[in-house]
Structures are given as C-alpha cells and as structure tokens.
Amino acid sequence: MHILATEGLTKRFPTVTAVDQLSVTVGPGVTGLVGANGAGKSTLIKILLGLLPPTGGAARVLDLDVTSQGAEIRRLVGYMPEHECLPPDVSATELVVHLAQMSGLPRTAARERAADVLRHVGLAEERYRPIGGYSTGMKQRVKLAQALVHDPRLIFLDEPTNGLDPRGRDEMLMLIKRIGTEFGISVLVTSHLLGELERICDHVIVIDAGRLLRSSAIGEFTQATQTVTVEVDEGTEPLAARLAERGQTVSQQGRMLVVKVLGPETYDMIRDATADLDLCLIRLEQGRHRIEDVFREEVAGV
Numbered sequence: 001m002h003i004l005a006t007e008g009l010t011k012r013f014p015t016v017t018a019v020d021q022l023s024v025t026v027g028p029g030v031t032g033l034v035g036a037n038g039a040g041k042s043t044l045i046k047i048l049l050g051l052l053p054p055t056g057g058a059a060r061v062l063d064l065d066v067t068s069q070g071a072e073i074r075r076l077v078g079y080m081p082e083h084e085c086l087p088p089d090v091s092a093t094e095l096v097v098h099l100a101q102m103s104g105l106p107r108t109a110a111r112e113r114a115a116d117v118l119r120h121v122g123l124a125e126e127r128y129r130p131i132g133g134y135s136t137g138m139k140q141r142v143k144l145a146q147a148l149v150h151d152p153r154l155i156f157l158d159e160p161t162n163g164l165d166p167r168g169r170d171e172m173l174m175l176i177k178r179i180g181t182e183f184g185i186s187v188l189v190t191s192h193l194l195g196e197l198e199r200i201c202d203h204v205i206v207i208d209a210g211r212l213l214r215s216s217a218i219g220e221f222t223q224a225t226q227t228v229t230v231e232v233d234e235g236t237e238p239l240a241a242r243l244a245e246r247g248q249t250v251s252q253q254g255r256m257l258v259v260k261v262l263g264p265e266t267y268d269m270i271r272d273a274t275a276d277l278d279l280c281l282i283r284l285e286q287g288r289h290r291i292e293d294v295f296r297e298e299v300a301g302v
C-alpha cells in the first residue's frame with residue numbers, strides 16, 4: 001500500500017521549476033527526502049498538503065487527491081514546517097491545546113492530548129513557560145508536538161534537525177524513529193544531510209533541482225555508496241596498485257585510498273595486501289555516505 005504517490009508532478013515558479021516531472025511512491029514507515037537547499041523539498045511537501053497547487057501532474061496522499069481533497073489530507077496528516085513560526089508570548093501548552101481544538105478536539109480532550117504529546121517529545125515543566133525563551137531544540141519539539149496532536153496517520157517533518165547541536169540532533173532523530181516504530185505513524189522527513197537520515201529511515205528519496213535522482217530502500221542505498229578509507233604510513237601507490245590488480249576499485253585522495261567495498265573480501269584483500277607489502281596501516285575507516293557522493297554517482301551514471 002502506498003502512503004503517497006506522485007505522477008509527473010511539476011511546480012513552476014516564474015523563474016524556477018521547483019518540482020520537475022516527479023514520479024515517486026512512498027510506502028509505510030520512515031522515509032527520508034534528501035536534497036540540497038533549493039532542491040524542492042518544501043515545495044513538494046506544500047503540494048502534498050494541498051497548500052500549493054501543482055502546475056502539472058498529479059499526486060495522492062493516503063489515497064486522496066492533493067488538488068481537490070486538501071482539507072481531508074490535512075486532517076489525517078501532521079506537518080512540522082521548516083521555518084520558525086511559533087508565537088513567542090504563549091506557552092507550549094497553550095499553543096498545542098489551541099491547535100488541538102482547531103483540529104476539532106473538545107477542550108478537555110485537547111488538554112489531555114496536548115499533555116501527552118508534549119511529554120512524548122520531551123518537554124516537561126518548561127511547557128508552561130512562554131515559547132520566546134525556549135532554545136532551538138525546545139522550539140523544534142513544540143513544532144513536532146503540534147504536528148502530532150490531532151493523532152495523524154502520517155507526518156511531514158521539514159528539516160527537523162535544522163539549527164540543532166549534535167546532541168539535540170541525535171535526540172530529535174531518535175524521537176522521529178520512535179514515532180515511526182512505537183506509534184506506528186508513517187513519517188516523511190526532509191534533510192539536506194543524507195548521513196543523518198540513513199540512521200532512521202527505511203527508505204530514502206533523493207531529489208535535485210526538483211527531479212528524482214533516486215528512490216531506494218536504505219539497504220540498497222548504503223550498499224551502493226559503501227567505501228572504506230585506507231591510510232598507510234608509506235607506500236600508498238604500491239598498495240593502490242596491488243588492490244587494483246586484485247580487482248578492487250581504488251581511488252587516491254591525497255594520502256588516503258578510497259576503496260569500494262564489494263563484499264567482506266575487500267577487507268581481507270586490504271589486510272593481506274598491507275601485510276604482503278609490509279606497510280604500516282594507520283587507518284581503516286568505513287566510508288561516510290555523503291549526499292555529494294550520491295549526486296556524483298547518479299549524475300555520472302546518467
């Protein structure tokens with residue numbers, strides 16, 4: 001079953017095509033939508049919420065049409081916008097209760113539900129203080145809480161880790177993972193950092209200039225970009241030559257060799273070649289998957 005599907009979806013602004021003939025499907029679970037700044041992620045989310053009309057093509061969310069059933073979609077979908085949009089002089093509790101009531105919950109149920117979601121996102125006593133005094137991490141949690149308060153089946157999270165320090169980023173990612181696994185809510189989460197989404201997503205979609213570059217289960221994704229970085233004290237060239245002779249794909253980056261991992265045998269060959277050549281191994285490091293690598297590989301393959 002698809003959570004959402006687009007077919008030839010296009011959005012043109014006067015000077016730029018933000019979404020370009022995009023055909024993609026998303027299943028249940030946590031899906032990452034990755035692209036550089038300006039790739040079209042926020043525009044796509046606004047179209048999927050029925051807030052922005054597409055110029056061409058079609059899209060369905062939870063089997064509802066985005067152009068004619070936007071209000072129904074928004075009843076079933078939570079949305080955490082990218083930009084700072086919180087009123088500074090009300091508390092998190094007041095805001096989330098208010099938004100729950102706007103979604104149709106009676107006052108008592110809205111209060112209970114708001115308390116529940118604020119607890120889930122980790123806002124304790126501070127939820128009674130005005131939002132203006134919150135840290136970025138706390139504000140992101142309030143935005144997440146309001147996206148969850150009406151008990152949605154699906155949530156769209158637009159750059160939820162923006163502006164967070166490494167610890168805040170980790171906490172937010174774990175929270176998103178829990179929403180997907182424990183609460184059974186499907187998630188579409190955007191980021192310009194592929195690395196962080198790899199940790200929590202079942203599926204990743206990569207877009208560039210509004211076009212689909214790739215849509216894959218996370219396993220296929222990491223496999224395709226898997227490399228290992230090797231550094232030896234001296235003898236980088238002979239090691240590269242030896243590995244290439246053994247059928248490995250090797251490229252030299254300064255003092256480092258980047259070797260494509262074809263399987264467990266790649267590690268064995270690096271170990272054996274280093275020992276045979278009597279080299280001192282300084283570093284053997286799992287390649288880090290960066291969005292630039294994916295772009296480079298996909299573009300090279302076109």
Ligand SMILES: Nc1ncnc2c1ncn2[C@@H]1O[C@H](COP(=O)(O)OP(=O)(O)OP(=O)(O)O)[C@@H](O)[C@H]1O
Pocket residue numbers: 013014016017018035036037038039040041042043044082159
């Ligand atoms: N309302 C608009 N009018 C004109 N151009 C727009 C509008 N909204 C977005 N764009 C343009 O469309 C392109 C895609 O923008 P979008 O915000 O969707 O990208 P994004 O991937 O979400 O990036 P970011 O994370 O930086 O917001 C950009 O070139 C942007 O300038």
